[in-house]
Amino acid sequence: MRATLPSLIPSGMRYLCLLGVVAGGGLSPVPAAAHSSPHAGHAPAGSSVAAAKPLPGGLGPCVPGTCPDGGYPPVNNDRIKYRDNAVNIYVGEDFLVRGRAAEAEGRVVVLGDFDQNKTAGASSVYNVGEAGVGSRVAPPVGADWLTTGGDVTVAGGQRLLAEGGVVRHAGDASGRIVGTLRKDPDAATPYVPLRDELTAASRCYAHPDGGTRTPTGTVRHAGGETLFRGDNSSDLQVFNVDFDLMGGNGGQEGIRFEGIPDGATVLVNILGTHRTINTYSGTIDDSSGLNKLRTRLLWNFPDATSVEVKGTGHFQGSILVGHQSSNTTVSVPGINGRFFTTGSLTHTSSASGGGGQEFHNYPFDGDLPDCATVSTSGQVKIVKKDEASGEPLAGAEFELWRETNGDDGLQTGGADPDTKVGDRCVTEEPGTCASSVPLGTYYWRETKAPAGHVLPDPNVFGPLELTAANADEGVTVTATNKKKPTVEEGSVTVVKKDKKTGKPLAGAVFQLWRETNGRTGLQTSGTSRDTLVDAGCATDGRGRCAYRGLDLGSYYLRETAVPDGYVLPRNRVSGPHKVTAGNAAKGVTVTLTNQRGGGKKGK
Template sequence: MRGLPAARRRRAVRVAVATAMAALPMAAVLTVGSAAPLAPPLGACSGPDCPNTWPPPNNGDFPGRDATINVFTGGDYTVNGRAAEAEGKIVTLGNLTIDKSQGGGAFNMGVVGVGSRVVPPNGSDFVTVGGNVDVRTNNSLLIGGSDSQGQAFGNLRYGGTATGTINIDPTGQSINDPDAAAPYRSVLTQVEDVSSCIAKATATGTVAVTSSEATFTGDGTSMKQVFNVTGNLASPTGGQIGLVFAGIPAGATVVVNMLSDNAIINTYTGTGLPGDQTTEMRSKLMWNFPTSSNAQILGSAQFQGSVMAGNAAGTTTIALPGLNGRVYLAGNLVQTGSGGYEIHSYPFDGDLPDCAVTPSPTPSPTPSPTPTSPSPTSPSPTSPSPTSPTPTSPSPTSPSPTSTSSSPAPTSTSPAPTSPTTHPTSHGPTSHHPTGHRPTGSTSAGGGGELPSTGAGNAPVVFGLAGVGLLGLGGLAVLAARRRGRHS
């Protein structure tokens, strides 16, 4: 090209570079560090009626509706002990078993007596089960509820069989659908991929665990704060400890990776009330168990933040008076406890570390007035997270009865409610609310300084939001609530 005019030489060089770059294979690199929110149907609140603010656990009127999944399990969902309620939209790809100890009792799903009181949209599938629904003798499953303005009603959609006492508030339906789990198969992959991804993120802070407290110290600047815990967040004997965060910028997403195979969190930290540190962090706080075979979240707290577990063969046990956040598990869930323990619906709207496949290099040749070959275009970065199903809740396809009972409902020995509250009867000829299916719940706080149960019946109750350790955090926080729930 030495003999060519300068302008033609420059144009020839541009064309040669573009042609060479187009012929090269695009090298891909895995980057962990960009930001990514959870894709629907997970994460933030969705739908036209999301509340502007999310109240602390209460039993007031519904402040809004949320179509996002609040509890997802890729395996089985088992309720035992004295667990009482799970709020919001619930999807389990496996079986749902209600088997409460000490004489059984009722378990509320979708709508709870005390929680955020943000419920799924009316007429949607409140509970989706890919396998069987097994409500054991002396137990009952209640779906739906009401506030002073009216009802919240939705469907139970299940793929296998449904046995036991199942009460669904009208006009929700019980729908047997062999493909119930189909719209959510990709969500399992999504949970696995996101859990694995965020576990690879470089730690931005340190964790110091003593016999009484775990202190998470961030770098003070990053808007994605990552902490890796190789042991447990518990005392040397497995007892409860406090959780304290420092060096966290306002509005930062916080990820705590629990990296041991049998990871345990046992804490008294968390009230759910305004001004509490973890309450302020809740919507951007994620507790991640990427590989645990047996994870446990225990204690006497209204535990704040969302939980993710990426091992499809693992089991996560939740035994807390309240867990306030999303629960997204690739494996099994066991919800248990010694009192009226609950899962409450609160969103996760943080920006997680993102594992994205990005092309390298990405040439941008200067356009030539008379190009002799097309300039290459670089593919857009793609995320390994699967595309979320749409819609998030399959519409009912059959006029199935609204409740299922394979045997006569047992007679409960629990006392009747002590104050009048309107409870609509279940829709359908085989379902009913016999005496005792709105039983008064246990108000025992359990041992070890656990919070008093919020699983009371319709009588006015006062539940303390302070365990033994909370006394050291500033005294006793008390929330008075008139119970609208109906479980034991």
């Protein structure tokens, strides 16, 4: 029985389930955004759904419009007969149009910015939705042909054409854009959960349970080609590739498949962090064997942060790039299949010349490994303890950050920081902070230590790798704090000022007494009087007198003399002034005033 991937329906996203009878039958969930019909992907009455077992969110098969009955036609420039409302290109970050690139056929969804700035002297036009040459299966007229979660920017002297559709953008739109413009802050919101789902699916297809998926066939890289040899029997043909698909000198090479049963799905996991495909294989007229695998062929890049697809071939099959910090550059004449990246995409042309590079709208109808049970999120936790005793500590404050910029370690500032997740978290009595988050790499950053403890240095804990393999259990890190050094001595400083002007007064004399007899107030005589600590301290030119090296306890100040021209206050005693462990390091400061009166120094 063929393994299938049920749709991973994300929370917060509404779906419309469309039922139809086609070859193979089936159910295709389709994202229904919070907008009216053309944007939402509702099916016209009487239409059918070309459905197979899809990628997450129902991605892959054709969605009516009017889907072709007998398969998609080869690349052509005939009149448009069919309409497909499925997403053909999904970009988790930014989509850059550069060089002499020409067209992106089908619906395009970009969570970040769409930026068109082609080479001077190239055609000034870039098409989305409809292509002059392609499968000629375009989105329905009036549907959203381009959706962005950021800005749409078209360079001066250039045009972005979406003449029969809507360009729905959350950010600003600038430059010449031909089509219906609709600014919508929530334009990309329905598609945001798909990013984490595609990442999780990409990892699952290649690395189930944290390992590497068992291949069913072999891959040989020699003789100017990469040969994929299947087992002639499995419904799912799995190949793992850990090298670049190009010649030894970096030139083009062929791609060939053998031993693939009719109707089988082909999953190619291209492993490694930097990967290049440079090929002449694939034809515009569907005359090659590679073209015949197109709708059941998925090229999966689960690990790569850099992907390049170049050469002179019309590349066949759908592409999935799962790393969210990835950058993919496409410069082949044509990509004939769905293109889904959770990172950024640059559509450009070869540095050596030539233009007209295109994405063509072709479905993916293959059956993939069952990843429905793979968790797409889990818990990231930090446990705060006292370093000496191991007791949990309440009151520590943390920020959670997600690794998003591709640089090792946590970056919280600069032009390209990692991403802060949620609000600050303060540990309670169990000493823990925890957050349920999508799969990825995370750091806890301590911003405030518990009372009586010192902020650790460094104050960043991680990286914590939350994967499909450990998501159910979650990942935890323990962080400790040292207690602040115990302060057993403090100080009391008296500041003397003119009551009216606030000017500092020199020459005021004070005694310092410590509360020792347990009776309220200061007692300076008798058998049970309090204890005299200092018999007299005169304020200096700043009006200050300080008593240092004091034991923790309560103290009184008793004024015994005032500056010339001032009088003693009616109550010469102030206090009690408490010196505690909490204020000992800073000390206690007492401000007292005198009024003018009398020509001689008061006694």
